[in-house]
Amino acid sequence: MNLVRDLRDSLIGKLLAVVLISLGLGLAVSACGSSSDEGDSGGSGKEGGEITISQTSQPDYLDPALSYTVNGWEPMWIVYTPLLTYPHVEGTKGGEVIPGLAEDLPKVSNGGKTYELKLRKGLKYSDGQPVVASDFTHTIKRVLNLESGGSFFFENIVGADEYIKNGDPEGDIKGITTNDKTGEIKIDLISPDASFSNILATNFAGLVPGDTPFKNLTEDPPPGVGAYVITKSVPNREFVMEKSPNFASFKIPQIPTGHVDKITTEIIKNANQQAQDVLANKLDYMQDPPPADLKPTVEAEASDRYSETTTGSTYYFFMNTRVAPFNDPKVRQAVNYGIDKPGLARIFAGELAPGCSFLPPGMPGYNEAFDTTDCPYGDPTQPPDLEKAKQLIKEAGVEGTKVTVWGNNDDPTDKVTEAYADMLNQMGFDATPKILDGGVYFQTIGNQKTKAQTGFANWFQDFPHPLNFSFLVDGDSIQDTNNQNFGNVDDPSLNKTINELTLETDLPSVADRWEAWDQELVSPPNSYVAPYGHRKLATFVSDRIDFDAIVFHPLYNNDYSTFKLK
Amino acid sequence: MSGATDRPVSDLQEFSEPPAVTQEGVAGESPWRLAVRRMRKRRFALFMGAVFVLLVLTMAAAPLWAEHVAHTTPSANHLSDQIEVDGEKVNVVGLDGVPIGPTWQGQFFLGADTNGRDVAVRLLYGGRNSLIIGLGAALITLVLGLVTGLLAGYFRGWTDSILSRIMDVLWAFPVILLGIALGTSLALGGLKLGPVSVSGGSLAIPIFVIAIVYIPYLARPIRGEVLSLREKEFVEAARAQGMGSFRLITSEILPNVLSTGLVFFPLLVANAILLEAALSFLGAGVQPPEPSWGTMIDEGVARIVTAPALAIVPGMMIVLTVLSLNVFGEAIRDSLDPKAKVRIEH
Numbered sequence: 048m049n050l051v052r053d054l055r056d057s058l059i060g061k062l063l064a065v066v067l068i069s070l071g072l073g074l075a076v077s078a079c080g081s082s083s084d085e086g087d088s089g090g091s092g093k094e095g096g097e098i099t100i101s102q103t104s105q106p107d108y109l110d111p112a113l114s115y116t117v118n119g120w121e122p123m124w125i126v127y128t129p130l131l132t133y134p135h136v137e138g139t140k141g142g143e144v145i146p147g148l149a150e151d152l153p154k155v156s157n158g159g160k161t162y163e164l165k166l167r168k169g170l171k172y173s174d175g176q177p178v179v180a181s182d183f184t185h186t187i188k189r190v191l192n193l194e195s196g197g198s199f200f201f202e203n204i205v206g207a208d209e210y211i212k213n214g215d216p217e218g219d220i221k222g223i224t225t226n227d228k229t230g231e232i233k234i235d236l237i238s239p240d241a242s243f244s245n246i247l248a249t250n251f252a253g254l255v256p257g258d259t260p261f262k263n264l265t266e267d268p269p270p271g272v273g274a275y276v277i278t279k280s281v282p283n284r285e286f287v288m289e290k291s292p293n294f295a296s297f298k299i300p301q302i303p304t305g306h307v308d309k310i311t312t313e314i315i316k317n318a319n320q321q322a323q324d325v326l327a328n329k330l331d332y333m334q335d336p337p338p339a340d341l342k343p344t345v346e347a348e349a350s351d352r353y354s355e356t357t358t359g360s361t362y363y364f365f366m367n368t369r370v371a372p373f374n375d376p377k378v379r380q381a382v383n384y385g386i387d388k389p390g391l392a393r394i395f396a397g398e399l400a401p402g403c404s405f406l407p408p409g410m411p412g413y414n415e416a417f418d419t420t421d422c423p424y425g426d427p428t429q430p431p432d433l434e435k436a437k438q439l440i441k442e443a444g445v446e447g448t449k450v451t452v453w454g455n456n457d458d459p460t461d462k463v464t465e466a467y468a469d470m471l472n473q474m475g476f477d478a479t480p481k482i483l484d485g486g487v488y489f490q491t492i493g494n495q496k497t498k499a500q501t502g503f504a505n506w507f508q509d510f511p512h513p514l515n516f517s518f519l520v521d522g523d524s525i526q527d528t529n530n531q532n533f534g535n536v537d538d539p540s541l542n543k544t545i546n547e548l549t550l551e552t553d554l555p556s557v558a559d560r561w562e563a564w565d566q567e568l569v570s571p572p573n574s575y576v577a578p579y580g581h582r583k584l585a586t587f588v589s590d591r592i593d594f595d596a597i598v599f600h601p602l603y604n605n606d607y608s609t610f611k612l613k
Numbered sequence: 614m615s616g617a618t619d620r621p622v623s624d625l626q627e628f629s630e631p632p633a634v635t636q637e638g639v640a641g642e643s644p645w646r647l648a649v650r651r652m653r654k655r656r657f658a659l660f661m662g663a664v665f666v667l668l669v670l671t672m673a674a675a676p677l678w679a680e681h682v683a684h685t686t687p688s689a690n691h692l693s694d695q696i697e698v699d700g701e702k703v704n705v706v707g708l709d710g711v712p713i714g715p716t717w718q719g720q721f722f723l724g725a726d727t728n729g730r731d732v733a734v735r736l737l738y739g740g741r742n743s744l745i746i747g748l749g750a751a752l753i754t755l756v757l758g759l760v761t762g763l764l765a766g767y768f769r770g771w772t773d774s775i776l777s778r779i780m781d782v783l784w785a786f787p788v789i790l791l792g793i794a795l796g797t798s799l800a801l802g803g804l805k806l807g808p809v810s811v812s813g814g815s816l817a818i819p820i821f822v823i824a825i826v827y828i829p830y831l832a833r834p835i836r837g838e839v840l841s842l843r844e845k846e847f848v849e850a851a852r853a854q855g856m857g858s859f860r861l862i863t864s865e866i867l868p869n870v871l872s873t874g875l876v877f878f879p880l881l882v883a884n885a886i887l888l889e890a891a892l893s894f895l896g897a898g899v900q901p902p903e904p905s906w907g908t909m910i911d912e913g914v915a916r917i918v919t920a921p922a923l924a925i926v927p928g929m930m931i932v933l934t935v936l937s938l939n940v941f942g943e944a945i946r947d948s949l950d951p952k953a954k955v956r957i958e959h
Contacts, residue, residue: 319918339710339727340918346709390692394727396710430693456896458915459727465901466728469690479814480901483801 092593092611097309100332100607101321105283105314109265111253112189115196117507117604120250121334122288122312124603125305127253127271130164130183130232131244133602134301135609139409141601142359142511144244145301148178148254148272149232152244159239159552162247166230167299173276173291176256180225180232185257187223192216192261197251200509203243205235216261239550245510272297274305274608285313288607306596306611325349328589332610336585339396339459345587352590355583356599357400359407359508361516362391363578364467365492365533366501372445372476373501373534379574381443382501385436385474386467388427388579394462399580401427405516405565407581409601411554412513412561418581423570427579433473440475450478453502455488464503471501493530504533505582511601512554513561517545520568520575536575541568644872644949651948658944665937668930672744675737682719683731687738688902691729696720705729711919724922726912732923739904740930746819746889746899751881753824754831759874761828762835763862767843777836780829788826792888795822796897814900819892823885831877838870872949879942883935890931906931 106119111127114120132147134140146152149164156163170178191198191211201207205222222235236243246252255269268277268286274294279287288310295304313330315321322337324330326349336355337345345353366373366382373379388401400408404418418427425432440446450471454464464480471478481502483491492499509515518524522537523546544564551557568575586605588594593613598606642650652659679686691705698716705725706712712725722733765776783791799818804811811817842848843866851865892898893907901908906927913924 338915340916342709343711343919387693390690390706390729393692393706393708393710393729397708461901462728462912465688466690466692468902469688469728472688481814482896482901484797 092613094306095308096612098307098331099311101313101315101330102334103318109268109280110263111250112193113195121604123250125275125608126273128273129248129252131248135303135598135606137598144248160236162234164232170272171293172256172270174270179227180230181227182254182257183232184223184225186254190251200246203236203240205237241549241552242512242514245512283314287311303608305608325587325589331589331592333587337587342396352594353587355585357408357581357583359409359601360582361405361407361578362505362580363576365504367534369535370498370500372448375443376572377439377443380571381436381439383424383574383577384432386470386577386579387431391579394459398583401580403427403578405569405578410511411558414562436474446475447477450476450500452478452480453492453499455483455485457485460503492533495527521545648948655944658940661937661940668934672737672740675741678737679734683734685731687735687904723926726923735904739906739909742899742905743886743889747882747886749820750823750885751878754827754881755874758828758831761832763839766836766839767862780832784829791826792822792892793897796892800900819889819898823888835870839866842866842869876946876949879938883938887935
């Protein structure tokens, strides 16, 4: 991907790019009369055309208020732009909040409890309706009223709780005041939240018109403001995105207007078939990585259009600090010493970067050395220190203790769970895996009555702020049901740091404190969690697509608005 | 088409053979001896029976192979291990997740799976589990099916109505659906019947599930036979002599329906093994880390391109086991009861 950028930077490259863009635009204008609005993303390749891509399963929802999966967020990021958003670039730069539909970043006052923004002028939805400030209130009301998985993000807004309790969709959220004439939006929070700008940049906050019904609109997605508009949705079969007729005219900085005219996403259950079709150029992109079975073929035959990128995710084993034997720090240390991280990476067909940091790569506070060479339990790319683990288990006097290892039947989680159980057996436990259906797994282990001892857990970042990971081990977030703090980690020192850093809006200035927090969480003597790596996701496209132009965004993965035909 | 032409030629010849004449006169032959004589003529069936016995012995030797030849256990992962093949160190599981193929030597004779487990060891232990489940489930079905059929057929009236309706309910569900429903719920929460408690991962769960779903397939024909038998003269005579119901059922009726039960048994075993494999394939049968041919196929399908042996070998074992049992079972049926038409249809 760097090759073309280097070329572009050179004089010859620039001249070539100008010629190619001119040619491409000329063709596009003559072919379909589209406007010459592609000023921001340049490069070789042609504008316009249609592509067909695939997903293995239907996105949970095609409604910004409801969707909370990669399947939904990846396509909808370029359909529904929130007030704040992220630049469409790779690396840490892609995780910096920028103004989206707002003119500027929010003005924060009142000790971090008040956010003021102003809507850009002249914005219109894809159906031509003008965008007004009160649409933001309606957007948040839909998230809360529809009991979206993302509603908890907005419950810190003053009056959000009352709005939910009243159950009246048209009710008022006291903490949001808007002025449609001036475009001003003011949000009052109950308590300061340093990650609130990131929350405003989530897909949940992608603006929809004020008359959008309070119901799941997956089959008829509402209009939005974005490079593309969803023009057709047949659940479990396909959905179609076409270039928005008016988005380019808004000229929003750092948000590309897209290249291809039409993107058809087909739902194809068989990942093998998808991979074969991309190899044969019958499909232009598959959202899931090619199946492990076909990976050698893909790497051999299509290495110039296949790549893997480490995502902002962490895979770890939780250890319930309220239940024996994991209430003993020595046992938790033993597990960290004894898990075979490179072995687990093989189960993921190499699509896992072994590591021992809880905060993922790209996250402020992430320390690459701690994650790799300086890991307190040894280099995660090397075999485990099983002898040390056995010794600690012996010292703790828990040899032969029965342990149930929880996991789910999603591939390859079941295999990871079985491997983990075997590793615990090698350390000296009497461990048995318990594999549940993926649909009920997290609710089951998140119920205190289950008393799940240890098992599989993972988290992909919703936004690049450590608070999006710290709640997984925050003592204040422990609940009786739907608990996400599976290990019931409740350490006064760690909790105090989280509470203090929640107030810090200048994230870079406290990155070192987050780094120390991460190390305190993972290192001995606490060893509260046993992280073992960060997931890699793939970019795999057909020969028709300009592979070098594709941006793999740190949050939204493959950016469809950078897909371009050669 | 007449009934006689439906019978195999060998049977027709058998019926046409005159009884053996000895110096003492016409020698009578017991039904069991007659069955053995008929069985002897079925060479292929006997061969398949021998194949089945060989399979059983091989599976029984699983711990010996695991300990003395492969030096591992069925659930031991060897993800980061290396072994020597033809003088070269080779990863059991490659960095790209591709497991080693058959080495044709003690360790990883048939290769490894994605967790680096020895496929040959898991095949033997999986077969052992399949046979335990098949035989266990068939035995329970045999006992409960006989008891249900005998009680329903003998007592008729309310007893028959209640038992027959329960059988109807079980019969109403396709075997595989009922197996999935029972298997999934029991695998999650285990089984608690009064003081008896069985954990969800126990082999007793699939044994119980499979035994239950097949009961109607045996109970109904037994009931039909009992309804007919209870009207026969010898039963009337026994009753007239004051014989009680329990004794009458056990000493007069049961011996007459036992052969039907025995005819069903090998076919029940074969079907139970098939159902176990199907349920395990779908995640509702044998639970990890216990191996099963069904779960091995499930795991192997995902690697059909890079490691085809993972799915093909357990598949072939299922075919061989079920085929040998079916051929042998059919021969037993024809030998014991040439007039019977025993079928277990789903």
